Amino acid sequence: MSHNVPKLNDPSLLKLNVAYVNGEWVQAKSGKTFEVHDPSSGKLIGTAPEFDSADTQLAIDAAAAAFPSFRNKTGRERSKLLRKWYDLMVENSEDIAKLITWENGKPLADAKGEAAYAASFFEWFSEEAPRIYGDTIPASVAGNRVVTIKEPVGVCGLITPWNFPAAMVTRKIGPALAAGCTVVAKSPGETPFTSLALAELAHRAGIPKGVVNVVSALKNTPEVGEILTSSPFVKKVSFTGSTGVGKLLMKQSSSTLKKLSFELGGNxxxxxxxxxxxxxxxxxxxxxxxxxxxxxxxxxxxxxxxxxxxxxxxxxxxxxxxxxxxxxxxxxxxxxxxxxxxxxxxxxxxxxxxxxxxxxxxxxxxxxxxxxxxxxxxxxxxxxxxxxxxxxxxxxxxxxxxxxxxxxxxxxxxxxxxxxxxxxxxxxxxxxxxxxxxxxxxxxxxxxxNTGLISDAAAPFGGVKESGFGREGSKYGIAEYQVTKMITYGGMGQPLQK
Incomplete structure (x- = not known):
């Protein structure tokens, strides 16, 4: 009895042989798939598409095409989309937990905790989205006015690990969407089905097509990573994983000088x-x-x-x-x-x-x-x-x-x-x-x-030294997906003509 197969309340959340690109469920162009096994029993859960660079390029193109209109939505509009996605995650949290346990192995009680933690990032960043503020800065040149505004960095490539199949995805997508970015998320080869279930909920939440794309690969992971880091259309890469892979991705990103945030190994x-x-x-x-x-x-x-x-x-x-x-x-x-x-x-x-x-x-x-x-x-x-x-x-x-x-x-x-x-x-x-x-x-x-648990959507998550840079979650997390634009208005201080 120790290795049960879960019954999902909503079986349509288990997406086999498809990934989510441009608002549609698609197979790899090659028709290739890879197997995902239950770490408890070793039994096959199902297969997922083995995307290559050409498949991933289509997802990047979709995100690039969706970006101009999505960035122009108001913060409040993006907030409502994230809030809807959050509500759907809460409604389906039991199924999400079952999927996490099935492909990752963690006990169901832990998986339920992760499902709630994952959803909390959509809640948090739905509340940050309408509160993206710039500054007015007193200029040192008479008659000039200096203003800063925060703009979304652009298309983001997100690469997440298997140990938190739901939370690592939402911790990156939440702030990206709040800032007005569009994303291509690479699901973990060991645990693709949780992130694909989240993509299904994004679809139901009405996230516009191309804004969220979830691709899958196992053997081709290095190839997918390389196109995300070298594509001129991708303006930022966020990666959670090992320090060694982080160094490789940073090297690959140098050709286009991407904005990066890395959450790497610890000790x-x-x-x-x-x-x-x-x-x-x-x-x-x-x-x-x-x-x-x-x-x-x-x-x-x-x-x-x-x-x-x-x-x-x-x-x-x-x-x-x-x-x-x-x-x-x-x-x-x-x-x-x-x-x-x-x-x-x-x-x-x-x-x-x-x-x-x-x-x-x-x-x-x-x-x-x-x-x-x-x-x-x-x-x-x-x-x-x-x-x-x-x-x-x-x-x-x-x-x-x-x-x-x-x-x-x-x-x-x-x-x-x-x-x-x-x-x-x-x-x-x-x-x-x-x-x-x-x-x-x-x-x-x-x-x-005096505590062993520090995870909280309100707390900035990230490291120093070879554990990487950048912060996820909290009021600091959204800045990783923004650029600061300075605008100087000249001739603003002329006295009124009599």
């Missing part, structure tokens, strides 16, 4: 000081480390516990992890699902074996779970971690919590900041002065203080 430090509330810290670590079985870019990756509470923390933390129930995402009571594919399992297993070999001690989990399926791994806790272990410098992206011991605030801050990336960081302390010191000292784009 989040999670620090618990002696003076923290231990139970709050344990709960925070559970939430931050094991959300989506550790497959998020803001998951705690290196967990640092001050020596005075190290043993007690490890014991309480491992006891909580022991209570997890791993299984297929639709099964009753399951808290954690499978990893996305066999490559993820291989990496997680390698990190655990490497830690063991170098003196780490597995106090909970540590093994594959073939009895459930090939993509399951026990939620794992390892003590005695050192900086020589692979987990210290690489993002695990799986359910493995390695606990490092530290002595001083200065020492832990230095080690936390030694990573090349800087997306999220977390720490727990009751000392107010320390809270300010450490929050400001961590070289990351986002800090959680």
């Amino acid at each position: 989040a430090p999670f620090i618990v000081f002696d003076d923290a509330d231990l139970d709050v810290a344990v709960a925070g670590a559970i939430a931050s480390k094991f959300r989506s079985s550790g497959q998020t870019c803001v998951c705690a990756n290196r967990i640092f516990i001050q020596s005075g509470i190290y043993d007690e923390f490890a014991q309480k933390f491992a006891a909580k992890v022991k209570d997890f129930k791993v299984g297929g995402g639709y099964s009753e009571g399951v808290t954690h699902g499978p990893l996305i594919h066999d490559r993820a399992i291989t990496k997680v297993d390698a990190h655990v074996r490497d830690a063991e070999k170098k003196g780490g001690k597995v106090i909970q989990g540590g093994q594959k779970m073939p009895e459930l399926g090939s993509n399951f791994f026990q939620p794992t806790v390892i003590t005695g971690m050192t900086t020589e272990m692979a987990l210290a410098s690489e993002e695990t992206f799986g359910p493995v919590a390695g606990l490092f011991k530290f002595e001083t605030e200065e020492e832990v801050t230095k080690v936390a900041n030694s990573a090349e990336v800087g997306l999220a960081g977390y720490f727990f302390s009751k000392d107010l002065q320390r809270v300010f010191r450490v929050a400001e000292a961590l070289e990351v784009g986002m800090v959680g203080v």
Whole structure:
């Protein structure tokens, strides 16, 4: 019973063999498709079109053709379209959650949370759309008037990952549409059906044709990425994914000097000081480390516990992890699902074996779970971690919590900041002065203080260093899709002629 196939309330939300271009459902011109498998059971869910550069070009052309009229809609008109799309997402949230669980594997309760989180970006940016303000600037030349207005950057290429099949799409499309841009969104090869369901809801919401295009590819992903980054019609690319791919896309974008925003890999430090509330810290670590079985870019990756509470923390933390129930995402009571594919399992297993070999001690989990399926791994806790272990410098992206011991605030801050990336960081302390010191000292784009969950449409999401640049969500998110135009009006200060 562990691997059920979901029944959708509205089966027409599952779009097989088609992608969404210029307001129509189309197949790849080549007729080629790729298979999408349920990571829990390994069973085929269905096939999606394998778009190539020519197919993608048609989507770019559609977005370019739709841009002039869409940019001229008022902010209030665009707001109403986003609001309608939001309402439809809320009405269909159960089906969206089922699709997320089916193709991504996360437990249904998590998927429901993601469906609500994803919808919240349309709600948020529907409210930002009518509030796009410029400035009037006093000129230093007599008689001149300087005004700025915010304009949409143009056609946007959006490339999203599989770990949040709904939220990563809405977090990019929401601000793009609010600003007056049109988009070509590349759905993840592992999880295309959630974003295609969102495209169906966009269609029902009355989003004009060509404004939102959703294309799919697996094998041809590099080819699709290359045309989005090199096309002179695409003025901006937003990408969420690995740092390595981000560097490649940035290089490809240089030929046309695109506006870019990148949300790339992380290696989040999670620090618990002696003076923290231990139970709050344990709960925070559970939430931050094991959300989506550790497959998020803001998951705690290196967990640092001050020596005075190290043993007690490890014991309480491992006891909580022991209570997890791993299984297929639709099964009753399951808290954690499978990893996305066999490559993820291989990496997680390698990190655990490497830690063991170098003196780490597995106090909970540590093994594959073939009895459930090939993509399951026990939620794992390892003590005695050192900086020589692979987990210290690489993002695990799986359910493995390695606990490092530290002595001083200065020492832990230095080690936390030694990573090349800087997306999220977390720490727990009751000392107010320390809270300010450490929050400001961590070289990351986002800090959680006494909390393990920082995702919120109101909060600006993004990193520093090799975690990329640009911010998503919040009042800052819309600026990534705008350019500032300055207009100087001359001869405005002439006195009235008698």
